[in-house]
Amino acid sequence: MLPNFGTRQLNQLERTLKVLSTPLTKQQLAYRQGPRGTKIPYLEVSLAIQQANQAFGPCAWSSEIKNLQQNYLKEDGDQFRVSFSATVRVSLENGCFHEDIGQGNAERRQLSEAIEHAQKGAVSDAVKRCLRYFGDGVGNRILKDGGRDFN
DSSP states (O other): OOOOTTOOOOOHHHHHHHHHHSOOOGGGOEEEEOGGGOEEEEOOHHHHHHHHHHHHOTTSEEEEEEEEEEEEEEEETTEEEEEEEEEEEEEETTSOEEEEEEEEEEEESSHHHHHHHHHHHHHHHHHHHHHHTTOGGGTHHHHHHTTGGGO
């Protein structure tokens, strides 16, 4: 006998596909200043992780830093300018994975703070770039639309 309409629970694959195929809403995105007064939408890493946990399960995916490289370090007066790039791999428990590179820049008075901020930015950017390959629900649509739907 079939369950009453609307009472059947989704299995994990159905939940995964639903989360990954549902585009993020304008309210889920953060915005930063772009050129000529434009606003550029982006996905905060905390929401990307939340969406990945919801789609795959919190113990069914992982991220691995494959490479973390300092691109430049410049002392400019009382500020340190630092740039890092990170290569990250996001893997699912079924063996599927995506790798991408992220960039992080920072300008701080303390060198240690500049390095930490740039490294975190590079890794966060790389994780988000990897996750977007899995679908619209983890950020892919932002790039596909180029922000046009969100302005």
